[in-house]
Amino acid sequence: MQADATAELTETGEVTESAEAAEAAQVTAAAEVAEEPATVAAVTSADAPAEDAKAADAAAAEEPSVAAPVRHSGDRIARRYRLEECTTSNEVFSSWRAVDEKLRRAVGIHLIAAAHPRAKRVLAAARQAALLGDPRFVQVLDAVVDGDIVYVVREWLPDATGLDTLLLAEPLEPYEAYQLVRQLADAMNAAHRRGLAHLRLTPASVLRTDSGQHRIDGLAVNAALRGIESDDKTDAALQDTRAIGALLFASLTHRWPYPEGGHGLRGLPRDLGTVPAERVKAGVHRGLSDLTARTLCTPPGGKLTPITTPEELAKAIAELPKVRQPEPEPLVLPSYPSNRDAGRRPGAAASSAATTVTPSVPRPPRPPQAPPAPQPALPGRSGKALKWAVSLVVLGAIALGSWGTAEALMSRNNAGSTDTQLSQGQGGQSGGGHQSGQGNTGRSLKQLSLSSDSEFSPLDVPIAGAKAPMAIDGKSDTAWITSSYNGYPNFGNLPTRKDGSGIVVDLGSVQSVSEVKVLLPFAGQAQEILAAPAGATSEPLDLSGFTQRISNDGLLAGTSLDSGVLAKPVQTRYVLIHVTSLPADASQPGNYRGGISEIQVLG
Known part of the structure; x- marks a missing residue:
């Protein structure tokens, strides 16, 4: 599944050939952390058009034979780039997917022998391309002569x-x-x-x-x-x-x-x-x-x-007439029956799922009951005393029963409004005893307008901040996607990501929030939903600023997250979908990547 960031170039090394050093400025690797790791699809020699292949063959026939450098997976280039997978190999050069161990990101590398006649042209072309700095092109990050090889480092876009x-x-x-x-x-x-x-x-x-x-x-x-x-x-x-x-x-x-x-x-x-x-x-x-x-x-x-x-x-x-964009499919999140309805009607789900409805048959009228036989009258004062005693016992039993029933109902409702609201938010069911989409007093909820959103980056190290608006653009096929992190689902266990990441939505002003729905691009992601206090006048910059909890942190097996309708609405302007653990990255075994496709806030 993740990058449109251009790499910032800094000086990393010198070309060992003096003639080349005089020709062009050094091209260098990206500084500290790029906004999003990059990637390049492999281009094999078999993909060349026929005319290009003929031109390449003619050029090769005129060149001295200098074999491509022999390298293997696990080898390191310039004590920094660890080769992972060879994507293209021929007699002249090889191309690899590699890992920049300094910046901990994937890169692509071309290797060619420094003695090959094409090496100088490759260096010159790489340097010119790097200086273009246009994000519409896969960026060249480095181009260096290192002993007997020339290597060109470029972006690697795993989500492309x-x-x-x-x-x-x-x-x-x-x-x-x-x-x-x-x-x-x-x-x-x-x-x-x-x-x-x-x-x-x-x-x-x-x-x-x-x-x-x-x-x-x-x-x-x-x-x-x-x-x-x-x-x-x-x-x-x-x-x-x-x-x-x-x-x-x-x-x-x-x-x-x-x-x-x-x-x-x-x-x-x-x-x-x-x-x-x-x-x-x-x-x-x-x-x-x-x-x-x-x-x-x-x-x-x-x-x-x-x-x-x-x-x-x-x-x-x-000058072409406008080509119409197809209408996006509406975002539909699944609805689930509330716990109260499920407890009251254990057979409701089964009966509603049935394809055939059996017509109801009227019951036969009950036979009239004979009036009870009259009780013998209790004589005198002893009969009155006994009546009073029986009445007091009955009234006491009724009072005790009513008190016990009321206490049980209150306990169950309190538990539903707290534990259900928090624990079931990750499971897609509504909490607080209300069906999703129905307000706390039975009124229908409306979708609140989202003024803007931003990436949650507590240590000011963005991942893909420019893509944050894709989480609220109303399109389920676009998403804010994280980088691909190696080894650990908690954002690679990096110190800069110890508080995770996510999306903060700004409601424009303090609103009464009753429910939050989130659509995810991948299953298996863990997150929680938090809110800033009503008195927050600006977006909090760290987790301590989100003091109200809408749903607990938990792993979601599917891709639809529904907090359920809260028993008591939250008053807030800022809502955080806080991602704490990423699902496995299907495109890169051993890596983890997550994201957020759509966010809806109801109140």
Whole structure:
């Protein structure tokens, strides 16, 4: 499942070759803790288009044979980067997923022999890409000559998915394809203005994050590693423009626009040639299909004019009619019967779940009862005394019974309003003896508007603060996601995260809060719900400032958290969803990652 933060560059080392040291400034690793760890999908040599492969083969034939450095999992580079998994390996270079042991985060590393003719071009390309500093590109963190090897360190985005993976199953929706081509064109336009070209823009080098942003991996570096270069800026712009057009074509049709196919997609028939997307798949968005014709076809046909640069492509996309975004599915949290109803009607759940309702049969009338036989009258004063004695005994028994019943009911209600409210909040059932959505006096609750939210970072070390608004945007498919922490579910047992993290919602003013609902992106997360006192005039900066408890800390087996309706509403302006333990990260065994998708506060 987690990053859009750009790395801050600082000096870490010097290039050992004096000529190289004079050429460019040092590129360095990110300072202390990046907002979110990063990741890069592996790009294998088999993914290259046919023309790129031919160019790389021709370049390799002219170069001296210098083998790629031999390294193994567990080896350390520069006594800092521990190699974990090899993602690409060929005769010239290898690419790895590694761990930066100083900053305790995942990174990607390219390794190439310092004596290889491509090494200098790789270093130069990495340094130029690092200086771009554009968050739409996967950031280069370091590029150094270390003895007999050159290594390039880049971000690793574990929560991102490569476009090649997204296209394995089906084409993208029109809105997704529109967002893809718009973001790629804007990003590459910015790069070309700074004199940088990609030259190897493939589906594997486009990564989609959980927020829907597309980030480009390997700017200049991927081509340099494979010996692909272009000194002609016009030709470089045309290559990148056609590459974007090919990605758009594949996203719309689920086919590769050339006969040879590639990236897991079938190619087009050779006798068909290069055609617009609408010629291959019916119902394709007309404006987007025209973009494929203008970027790939020569000539594009009709009155369409060719597009040969990312700048022209960006302008053409801006002139397109608006592509409608599909309506998001409404957020629906499951409701549960209250404990009082369950205790009063033990068979209610079973009867309500039945698919067939049995009609009720009227009972036969009861036979009339005969009047009781008259009791013999008690004579004299002894009879009156006995009547008074019996009456007093009966009245005393009634009084004792009423008092005992009332005390039992009060004890049960008090226990329900405290223990049930606190302990059952994590289980999705309503507490305090009220059904979810029904107020303390039987009135229906309304959803309170959330003025804003922020990430809870008590030691001022943010994780993904920029993504906090995704927890209150009304979309269940977006979320605030934490980093992936190694070894321990309590945020990696890091001192900077000893108080966990979470989201603080600001209600704008003091409100009466009766219920809180939370939707989580992953099952198996532990959290509690706290509130600041009514007198708090600003958002508390640490846990001690949230003195009111709405639900206890507990592990949630599912992804829907409901505090239940509180027996007594909480008066507060600030509500904290405090995450204390993270679920296992399915994408990285041994790591832990959590988050919050949606928050609703009712009162």
